[in-house]
Amino acid sequence: MQVKVENAGKNVVQLEIEVEAEKFEQGLQKSFIKNAKKFNIPGFRRGKAPRHMVEKFYGEHVLYEDAINEVCPEAYEQAIEEHDINPVDRPEIDIKQIGKGQPLIFTATVTVRPDVELGQYKGVEIEKSTAVVTDEDVEKEIERARERNSRLVTVEDRPAASGDTVTIDFEGFVDGEAFEGGKGTDYELVLGSGTFIPGFEDQLIGAAKGEEKEVNVTFPEEYHSKEMAGKAAVFKVTVKEIRIRELPELDDEFAKDVSEFDTLEEYKADLRKKLLEKAEHNARHENEDKVIEKVVENATVDIPPVMIERHIDNLVNDFAMRLMYQGLDLEKYLEISGMDMNAFREQFKKRAEQEVKTQLVIDKISKVEAIVPTDEDTDGEIRRIAENYRQSEEEFRQHLKPDDIEYIRSTLVARKTVEFLLENAKLK
DSSP: OOEEEEESSSSSSEEEEEEOOOHHHHHHHHHHHHHHHOOOOOTSSOOOHHHHHHHHHOOOGGHHHHHHHHHHHHHHHHHHTTTOOBSOOOOEEEEEEOOOTTTEEEEEEEEEOOOEEEOOOSEEEEEOOOOOOOOHHHHHHHHHHHHHOEEEEEEOOOOOOOEEEEEEEEEETTTEEEEEEEEEEEEETTTTTOSSSTTTGGGGGTTOOOOEEEEEEEOTTOOSSTTTTEEEEEEEEEEEEEEEEOOOOOOOHHHHSSSOSSSHHHHHHHHHHHHHHHHHHHHHHHHHHHHHHHHHHHHEOOOOHHHHHHHHHHHHHHHHHHHHHHHHHHHHHHHHTTTTTHHHHHHHHHHHHHHHHHHHHHHHHHHHHOOOOHHHHHHHHHHHHHHTTTTOHHHHHHHHHHHHHHHHHHHHHHHHHHHHHTTSSSEE
């Protein structure tokens, strides 16, 4: 196989690939075998006519399409590997010569990974983030634990107040007519939580148990149901129960209930330790982000638009997956938000540009500094991932493919490169 490589524009190359006649003949034969049953030649049972009769009856070109699909992808992959070309999109294929007994000649025009001109990446100065845990932080964490372990207690001697949990029955009416989705039974509502339409909860403050109230509200103009947006409504509400949240006493018994410690002081000390570990983790990530931002800012790279578009595709797909887990689909989300797909994609453009540039810069630095993970690094990462999936290392490895191993190694390269940048930065 012969290959000629030419520049065809900024970050675009064109490969002229010549595949030997013998190789193309093999493709023609595979095409014939694949399609034999489709050919109906007079004097032969369907699928039983020899190839030379098929080519005579239909023309030799009848086998070309599948032969091209058989030969070209393999030749293209071999060519880009031999010439160390890094495509970022699918190639545009153009057949230049084709025929039985002749070499197959085609061109593949493809956008390639851009080169990166690095600026300063060692010794960049950043303002250091540090880990700080205050007594207030510990107290807030304790209060959250008390909230999680609280209980609701019925109130009999007073009307509802902000912060109370009320159990209500309600039905909504617009212009005197009940509307779909406006009715609920034994609904638990925390007054002041902002769960309901603005103004609804405020009008229940002061209501007594068993009281029936009419609540007048107006649906917001941006309400998700266009039929109800901006309309005035009346809700008939019955307050069936009023409850308050009772927090447990803050003492040694509480510590025993919520932790493995016997005293409140031991529990607080453990909380402080865990909060500090989290703060140190967050501070390190903040410092890494600052270094990366500075290093990427110092670099210059002309990113092909197709790379941005492909990354936007990924971001949109990730967003759609998150919506799916919430019981929504992207089409419905766009309808509710009043956007078309072009406007929606535009929202991701700056993020995509920054993330693609960051990846290109990190990759370039890893190559310049010859940063590669050791076998021990890779094995350790595989063990860590296996533990996350609650599998043994042996069981997890059984499902790993070569591409999976390569992805793990590339992830380690990026991580080690960021560590290298942070170690060589000047933290003020």
